[in-house]
Amino acid sequence: MKSYVRISLVFLTLAASMGLLLRLMQSGIPLMNYKYLLHTHSHIALIGWVYNGAFIIISNLLGVEHNKGFMRLFWITQLSIIGMLFSFPFQGYGAVSIAFSTLYVFCSYYLVVLIFRHTSDKPKSTKSRFLRWGGIYLIASSIGPYALGYFMANDMGDSIWYNLSIYWFLxxxxxxxxxxxxxxxxxRDNxxxxxxxxxxxxxxxxxxxxxxxxxxxxxxxxxxxSGIGALLQLIVFAYLIKGMDYKITHSFPSMLLRLALIAYGLKLVFQLAGSTPQMQEFINNTVPYSVIGFIHLVMLGFFTLFLLSYFFRNEWIRLTRLLKFGTWLLIIGIVLSEGLLFGKAVLTQLSILWxxxxxxxxxxxxxxxxxxxxLLTISAFGSQVVSDQLN
Incomplete structure (x- = not known):
C-alpha cells in the first residue's frame, strides 16, 4: 500500500502546484490556457488524489491489498490519470482527454464490481453497506460526464445544463x-x-x-x-460525533482527523445556510470567493486531512519531523486561504473595498x-525508515 500512497501524494503535489499556477494567472501572470489548466487541476485533484485515496481505503478495509484484480485495476486507473494529466492542459475536453476520462469511468465501474464481489460474504455489515452504496453513487456520478459529452457535441457548452452536469458529477x-x-x-458494526x-x-x-x-x-x-437534505446530514453528524471514540487524544493522526471533522461540520453548516434564498443571493454575488472557498473546504480541509490521517494511522507514511512540518504548512495554508476567500466574499457583499x-x-x-x-511527499519517499517517536 505504501507505493499506492506515494503515487497518490505525487498527484496531490501536482494538483497543488497547478492550483498555485492558477492563482498566479489570476494575479495577472499569463502562463497558459486558464480553462485547460483548471480542468487538469480539478481532474488530478479529484481522481489522482481523492479517488486514489478512496481506492486505498477500500482495499484496506476489504483486506485485498494483494489481490491481483485490485492491483491491476489500480495501475490501469493510474494510466487513465496520467493520460488526463498530459492531455487536458493542451486541449481541454478533446478527443484524447475524453478517451482517458472514459477509461477512468470504466475502471470505476469495475471497482464497484469488485466491491460487491468482496462484500458478498457479509453484505449486511455496516462496512459493506456503506461501500456498496458508495459504489452505486460512484456509478450515478458518471452520468454527469456522459451528459457533458452530449451538451458539448450539441454546442450547449454555455447552457445551464452543462453546469448542472458538472454539479451532478461532483x-x-x-x-x-x-x-x-x-x-x-x-x-463500525458496534x-x-x-x-x-x-x-x-x-x-x-x-x-x-x-x-x-x-x-x-x-x-x-x-x-x-435542499434544506431537508442538509438537515439530515447535520443530524447524522451529531450521531457521528456522539459515537466517536476519543480515547486517543494526543496522536498526530487523531489531531488531523479532528481537523477534518471540523471542516466537515463547517461544510454541513454552510449547506444548511445555503438552502435559503438570502444565502443564495450572497453566493451568486461572490462566486469567485465563496464557491471556491467551499470546494477547497471540502477537498482540502476535509478529504485531504482525513486521507493523511488515515495513511499516518496505518503507518504507510512514517511521521518524520519533515513530514510533520510539511503537514503543518499545509494546514496553515488551508486556514489562511479559506479565511481570505470567505472574508473577501463577505466584504464584497457588503460593498467594502478591502x-x-x-x-x-x-x-x-x-x-x-x-x-x-x-515536503511531506519527499518525506514519504525517503528511503530511511524512521521510527515514529512523535505520536
Missing part, C-alpha cells in the same frame, strides 16, 4: 462515493445508531442535490428539498500548501 462523487467510503471506516446513520445518509443524497440547482432561481420546492491586491496576497498564502505537500 455531488454524487464526493457527497456520495467519497463520503460513504469515509463512513465505511468511521462507522457504532451507536449505525443503522440510523446509514439510512439518513442515503435519504439525504437525492434532496441535497437540489442545493446545486438553486443558482438558477428554481421553484421554492427546491429550497425545501485588499485591492487580493489575488497576489491569496497566491502568497496559497503557496504554503504546495510547499507543505511537497
Amino acid at each position: 455531488h454524487f462523487l464526493y457527497n456520495g462515493f467519497f463520503l460513504f467510503v469515509v463512513f465505511a471506516y468511521l462507522v 457504532f451507536p445508531n449505525r443503522k440510523r446513520i446509514f439510512i439518513l445518509m442515503n435519504a439525504s443524497l437525492i434532496p441535497l442535490f437540489a442545493l446545486s440547482v438553486l443558482w438558477v432561481d428554481p421553484p421554492a420546492l427546491m429550497y425545501f428539498l 485588499l485591492t491586491d487580493f489575488f497576489p496576497t491569496l497566491t502568497a498564502v496559497s503557496s504554503l500548501m504546495p510547499i507543505g505537500i511537497l
Whole structure:
C-alpha cells in the first residue's frame, strides 16, 4: 500500500502546484490556457488524489491489498490519470482527454464490481453497506460526464445544463462515493445508531442535490428539498460525533482527523445556510470567493486531512519531523486561504473595498500548501525508515 500512497501524494503535489499556477494567472501572470489548466487541476485533484485515496481505503478495509484484480485495476486507473494529466492542459475536453476520462469511468465501474464481489460474504455489515452504496453513487456520478459529452457535441457548452452536469458529477462523487467510503471506516458494526446513520445518509443524497440547482432561481420546492437534505446530514453528524471514540487524544493522526471533522461540520453548516434564498443571493454575488472557498473546504480541509490521517494511522507514511512540518504548512495554508476567500466574499457583499491586491496576497498564502505537500511527499519517499517517536 505504501507505493499506492506515494503515487497518490505525487498527484496531490501536482494538483497543488497547478492550483498555485492558477492563482498566479489570476494575479495577472499569463502562463497558459486558464480553462485547460483548471480542468487538469480539478481532474488530478479529484481522481489522482481523492479517488486514489478512496481506492486505498477500500482495499484496506476489504483486506485485498494483494489481490491481483485490485492491483491491476489500480495501475490501469493510474494510466487513465496520467493520460488526463498530459492531455487536458493542451486541449481541454478533446478527443484524447475524453478517451482517458472514459477509461477512468470504466475502471470505476469495475471497482464497484469488485466491491460487491468482496462484500458478498457479509453484505449486511455496516462496512459493506456503506461501500456498496458508495459504489452505486460512484456509478450515478458518471452520468454527469456522459451528459457533458452530449451538451458539448450539441454546442450547449454555455447552457445551464452543462453546469448542472458538472454539479451532478461532483455531488454524487464526493457527497456520495467519497463520503460513504469515509463512513465505511468511521462507522463500525458496534457504532451507536449505525443503522440510523446509514439510512439518513442515503435519504439525504437525492434532496441535497437540489442545493446545486438553486443558482438558477428554481421553484421554492427546491429550497425545501435542499434544506431537508442538509438537515439530515447535520443530524447524522451529531450521531457521528456522539459515537466517536476519543480515547486517543494526543496522536498526530487523531489531531488531523479532528481537523477534518471540523471542516466537515463547517461544510454541513454552510449547506444548511445555503438552502435559503438570502444565502443564495450572497453566493451568486461572490462566486469567485465563496464557491471556491467551499470546494477547497471540502477537498482540502476535509478529504485531504482525513486521507493523511488515515495513511499516518496505518503507518504507510512514517511521521518524520519533515513530514510533520510539511503537514503543518499545509494546514496553515488551508486556514489562511479559506479565511481570505470567505472574508473577501463577505466584504464584497457588503460593498467594502478591502485588499485591492487580493489575488497576489491569496497566491502568497496559497503557496504554503504546495510547499507543505511537497515536503511531506519527499518525506514519504525517503528511503530511511524512521521510527515514529512523535505520536
